Amino acid sequence: MPDLVRVTTAGSVDDGKSTLVGRLLHDSRSLLDDQLATVERISRERGDDRVDLALLTDGLRAEREQGITIDVAYRSFSTPERRFLLADAPGHVQYTRNAVTAASTADVALILVDARRGVTEQTRRHAFLASLLGVPHLVLVVNKMDLVGWSRDVFEAVRHEFADFAARLRVHDLAFIPVSALHGDGVVERGEHLGWYDGGTLLGHLERLHVASDRNLVDLRFPVQTVIRPQPGGSASRGLAGTVASGVLRPRDRVAVLPSGFETTVAAIEGPEGPVEEAYPPMAVVVRLADELDVGRGDLVCRPGNAPTATQDLDAQVCWLDAGSSLTEGRVYALKHTTRWVRAKAVEVAYRLDVETLHRDPGASALAMNDIGRVRLRTTSPLFVDPYQENRTTGSFILVDEATNRTVGAGLLTGSHGT
Template sequence: MADLVRFATAGSVDDGKSTLIGRLLLDSKSLFDDHLETVERVSRERGDDYTDLALLTDGLRAEREQGITIDVAYRYFATPKRKFIVADTPGHVQYTRNMVTGASTADVALILVDARKGVSEQSRRHAFLASLLGVPHLVLLVNKMDLVDWDEGVFDAISEEFAEFASRLRIHDLTFIPVSALHGDNVVDRSANTPWYGGSTLLGHLERLHVSSDRNLVDVRFPVQYVIRPQSSSTVDYRGFAGTVASGVLKPGDRVTVLPSGFESTIAAIDGPTGPVEEAYPPMSVVVRLADEIDVSRGDMICRPQNSATATQDLDAQICWMDERAPLTAGRVYAVKHTTRWARAKVREVAYRVDVNTLHRDAEATQLGLNEIGRVRLRTTSPLFVDAYQDNRATGSFILVDESTNRTVAAGMITGSHGA
């Protein structure tokens, strides 16, 4: 089976993110004829002298009218080597929160920079967010190289400036590629316009990227989503726990412990969508059956006895604030969703706010406004079973929800736990 790779695009408005994805879909032969014909027809009706490939992802009417991406658009395509899920995220600063949504599950972040404009505030903002979200691989695409006459010096200058900024972030793999999304240079096919570039095309890089080792296969974490107890007479003794494997590898016969009770048991069997499986690993959705009749319910977590998640009510976390109605301030109370578990959380302190351009920490800050990022301390009403985000993206992340409006107001990345 081909590997699945998730990647997200990022960058400023008009840097060509939607066009790049359209070019990937077109040149990799991943478009239906009627879909391409529709885009060509709309482009002609608007009077364009070219096929606007951005229309392949800018699906909302407001996006087409304004010529910008507002929501996160997901597209799926495959090559003989791999399957891909693409998240086309907004570039406008107003929609930074949507970029967080699209990149939160990505294996790769593609950051586009207009060759004429160079590294912008949004370029740095999105690189910082990608590192904060733990995206393992980053690719800087210097786009619109055709508009600077394929000048190698422009590409080198932008690459050097971005590399200097990225050296202060937690980025483990950084690649630079000169492209023209509009004309397809170095996207799927190698361009004759860049004889000075010896690297891979974008698709070639994505096809060869090693992503399996990025997943945590050591620490077993299985948040229970649902308890399955069929009522038919033939399955009267069946009792399974459904969920998605967050990390680690589960096998029948493994000894496990259940949080928060601490009771131990042995995995009797694991059932997949088509029947029993010999092992389960992320991101498989399975049903785990235990050998002993112990109390397990939604929100509990199955771990290894000697390698469990930390049960805590006190959290240190990096927060990306997403609510335009009111800022985050100390003393506010929100609902918190962590894996499959819900609780309430009180903001005890805003430790600092981060300037995404300079990475300066403003310790005098007392609140976080829309799209701002900072470190906060929370106290929850019941224990959560957590890991540091850098060790486990699934059990190290959470969202905050405004209980009065049911709006998601923040995404959080756990940096640690602390005393009461």
């Protein structure tokens, strides 16, 4: 089966993100006939001269009325080389939290720029968020090249400006591609107007991205989701069900189970279609151990001698997502880390970050919606954690308001937490 590549789009309002996603779906022939017919009908009713491909992702009625994307729209499509899951994130600063959600699981981020306006504050904001969230591949897509006469000088000016900003970020792979999402040049086909550009199309770049090396295949981390009890006529041993977060697991491997620390060997691994000889991220499997250990939801399987840090003191960058409350020092939240729930107290807000300038405000004592800041928390019981840059699963968590049951914050562990 071809690799699945998760793609998120971001940028300023009206940079053409939804049109770009629609163009990818349309020109790669990934649309059903009824989908295309619906978009054509709506375009005619609105008096548009051409099919408005943005309607393929602007699915909410409020978005159609306002002409902006206000939620994350997910669309999938396939080529002979790969499968893609596209997350069209909103561009308005008011919906930064939605962009955070879209980028949290992405392999590549497409940051769109209107060639007429160049790099804006929101462009820098979304690029920083992609860097903060550990998206390994970043593509600056300079859109609307048709509105600047397909000018190479305009493209180069935007490229140099963004490259200067990106040099201050943790970006491992950065590419620049000029396109016209409206006409299709540079998206799936090269078109006629970008002959001066010696790179490939956007889809060609996505198909060639080397994503396998982005996964951590060294440090085994297998959070236990649930325990499957022996059933009459089935296996006589208990099974640990979950998703492999990192590393590779094989039958006969020696493993340790946290928090008990007991060691055993893997007797068998089962996937959706039966036994497998190895499991790797992001496979969902059932692991059967050679010994009957006391294991439950929230426990973690790792290798002896290569365990995550056990700590109750968390140092994290927190993105605050809730409009109805603020993160304040002294408040207690429910915290979910992998499959484990604990309670956590916000001990200190060290600073709030200005994502446009990257300056820190050490005088901040709270985080409001869309704010990002460094926060120290204390949990009621130890968690088994890694720095986010090493493991996006064991290095992240969410905060939940216990009174309303709303997810209010997302945290990324910095690696300087206590032990």
